[in-house]
Amino acid sequence: MAEPAGTGAATRADVCAVAIAEAFRGDGEIFASGMGTLPMLGARLARATFEPDLLVSDGEAFYVAGDLPLGSDDKVIEGWIPFRSVFDTLWAGRRHVVMGASQLDAEGNQNISNIGPWARPSAQLLGVRGAPGNTVNHTTSYWVPNHSTRVFVPQVDVVCGLGYRRAAEAGAWIDAHHEIRRVVTNKAVLDFNGPDHRCRLLSVHPGVTVEEVVEATGFELVTDGVTTTREPTAEEQAALGRLDPAGLRHKEVRA
Amino acid sequence: MSDKRCTEDEAVATLADGMTIGIGGWGSRRKPMSMVRAILRSPLKDLTVVTYGGPDVGLLCAAGKVRKLVYGFVSLDSIALEPHFRIARQTGSIPELQELDEGMLQWGLYAASLRLPFLPTRSGLGSDVMALNPMLKTVRSPYADGEELLAMPALTLDAAFVHLNRADARGNATFLGPDLYFDDLFLGAAAPGRRFVSAERIVPTEDLLKEGTFHTMRITRGMVDGVVEAPFGAHFTSCEPDYPRDEVFQKAYADAAVDADAWRAFHERYLEGSERDYQEAVARG
Numbered sequence: 001m002a003e004p005a006g007t008g009a010a011t012r013a014d015v016c017a018v019a020i021a022e023a024f025r026g027d028g029e030i031f032a033s034g035m036g037t038l039p040m041l042g043a044r045l046a047r048a049t050f051e052p053d054l055l056v057s058d059g060e061a062f063y064v065a066g067d068l069p070l071g072s073d074d075k076v077i078e079g080w081i082p083f084r085s086v087f088d089t090l091w092a093g094r095r096h097v098v099m100g101a102s103q104l105d106a107e108g109n110q111n112i113s114n115i116g117p118w119a120r121p122s123a124q125l126l127g128v129r130g131a132p133g134n135t136v137n138h139t140t141s142y143w144v145p146n147h148s149t150r151v152f153v154p155q156v157d158v159v160c161g162l163g164y165r166r167a168a169e170a171g172a173w174i175d176a177h178h179e180i181r182r183v184v185t186n187k188a189v190l191d192f193n194g195p196d197h198r199c200r201l202l203s204v205h206p207g208v209t210v211e212e213v214v215e216a217t218g219f220e221l222v223t224d225g226v227t228t229t230r231e232p233t234a235e236e237q238a239a240l241g242r243l244d245p246a247g248l249r250h251k252e253v254r255a
Numbered sequence: 256m257s258d259k260r261c262t263e264d265e266a267v268a269t270l271a272d273g274m275t276i277g278i279g280g281w282g283s284r285r286k287p288m289s290m291v292r293a294i295l296r297s298p299l300k301d302l303t304v305v306t307y308g309g310p311d312v313g314l315l316c317a318a319g320k321v322r323k324l325v326y327g328f329v330s331l332d333s334i335a336l337e338p339h340f341r342i343a344r345q346t347g348s349i350p351e352l353q354e355l356d357e358g359m360l361q362w363g364l365y366a367a368s369l370r371l372p373f374l375p376t377r378s379g380l381g382s383d384v385m386a387l388n389p390m391l392k393t394v395r396s397p398y399a400d401g402e403e404l405l406a407m408p409a410l411t412l413d414a415a416f417v418h419l420n421r422a423d424a425r426g427n428a429t430f431l432g433p434d435l436y437f438d439d440l441f442l443g444a445a446a447p448g449r450r451f452v453s454a455e456r457i458v459p460t461e462d463l464l465k466e467g468t469f470h471t472m473r474i475t476r477g478m479v480d481g482v483v484e485a486p487f488g489a490h491f492t493s494c495e496p497d498y499p500r501d502e503v504f505q506k507a508y509a510d511a512a513v514d515a516d517a518w519r520a521f522h523e524r525y526l527e528g529s530e531r532d533y534q535e536a537v538a539r540g
Contacts, residue, residue: 060433060434061433061434062433080433082433082434082435082436083281083357083434083436083437084361084435084437087357087358087361090358091358091376091377091378113354113383114344118387119347120344120345120346120347121344121345122345123341123345124336124340124341124344124345125336126328126329126330126335126336127308127326127327127328127329127330127354128327128328128354128355128356128382128383128384129327129328129356129357130327130356130357130358130378131356131382132356132359132378132379132380132381132382132384133356133357133358133359133376133377133378133379135382136377136378136380136381137377137378158383158387159381159382159383160382160383161382162381162382166381166382167381169381170377170380170381171380171402171403172402173377173400173402174377174380174381
């Protein structure tokens with residue numbers, strides 16, 4: 001893709017926000033759940049533009065109607081989504097989450113628990129959190145703000161979110177409901193829909209080369225037909241200005 | 256009519272070494288911190304702690320109180336990683352760990368509260384939660400689907416501690432913030448006799464609805480054995496709408512994890528006296 005409708009003024013963070021929003025395209029009236037600044041912005045951007053039926057939250061306990069800028073508390077509440085309802089919604093499959101990943105491997109397994117040996121990790125992280133349940137119940141995407149061989153490893157140390165082989169081995173129901181829709185990073189957009197669910201490089205962000213992404217990935221990528229990630233349309237650029245007036249996205253992605 | 260009011264120290268005095276205790280709240284939100292501080296003051300040891308972990312875990316681990324931790328995560332929310340928990344894990348000082356999917360934790364508490372041996376779920380299947388917890392077993396659906404599901408065992412507690420906004424002297428309590436979290440399930444999973452609610456204020460029963468609708472009445476006296484009046488009892492975690500998280504204090508707590516001297520200084524300043532001493536030290540800044 002060239003940038004047919006692009007404004008030319010987009011920053012890397014803008015491109016990332018649009019790429020995350022694109023992950024929600026076609027999702028309809030489900031909970032678009034974003035963990036962290038860019039995923040939350042991406043969900044709100046999708047809802048503000050091409051996916052208007054999405055439900056988005058304030059990141060605390062409420063669904064909000066209309067545009068809620070990042071960091072703002074000036075919200076129109078349209079529903080209540082305390083943690084218990086989040087669990088109900090995700091077990092019912094009415095959700096698509098964009099989570100972080102401290103490690104992501106060639107099969108699509110994700111780790112946010114810890115790095116190193118379990119008994120005495122070199123770096124304790126969050127714990128598995130909701131990743132096991134998310135990945136067996138509904139569509140999951142990942143946001144990686146620092147695309148590097150530290151994150152993209154041949155094999156994760158702890159499997160929190162399931163990749164494709166694990167999902168297939170966990171039974172027919174889980175296999176049928178498991179999907180890693182997209183991996184968006186500060187450099188590129190990937191998925192696991194290469195041959196045998198191998199990781200595929202879909203597009204590189206404007207200014208990034210395929211070689212650079214291959215170099216920053218610790219396993220082999222399918223690189224057939226790689227395009228350039230599209231830039232925001234004028235409508236999307238305007239929505240980004242409304243949804244993140246303080247420019248918090250630029251603190252997370254500086255390029 | 257029983258008046259169930261007691262102090263934190265009286266509540267903690269009902270516990271014994273080796274017990275399994277559940278701690279309500281979520282991350283660094285509405286944690287029964289005055290109860291946690293009372294446990295820190297006590298000689299209790301070898302506890303199994305079940306929690307959606309926040310600074311309760313960091314403090315109890317730093318004090319060497321935890322023999323086993325049952326959790327889905329440990330986080331301070333605005334500070335993603337709990338530094339005292341990290342030290343405990345990275346030095347291998349927690350003897351036993353049961354790390355579970357967040358939903359499994361809910362399911363285990365719910366099973367215990369319904370007196371069921373387990374509840375079926377898919378959450379956890381296929382992940383390393385299974386390998387890391389070899390006690391977990393699966394069960395096959397007896398119906399036509401024949402699906403193999405994870406049988407999440409009941410997480411039965413010896414005691415539970417939760418912090419609410421308002422309570423009466425008999426144990427009816429209201430949550431006024433955005434989320435009950437799983438406080439009702441922690442109380443439900445615990446043995447009668449050691450189910451404790453602390454509250455920002457104890458009010459007459461007829462005042463329980465003055466600050467919220469009946470929807471806030473999710474904790475009723477049949478679920479509660481002891482009530483502690485604990486203003487700022489959730490400090491430094493949030494207790495909306497009474498007060499937000501004390502971010503400045505939380506940062507000081509997290510920063511004090513950098514070395515033993517810094518932690519000793521923090522401990523001396525805040526954690527060596529009574530709850531009143533703690534609150535006065537916080538007020539002095």
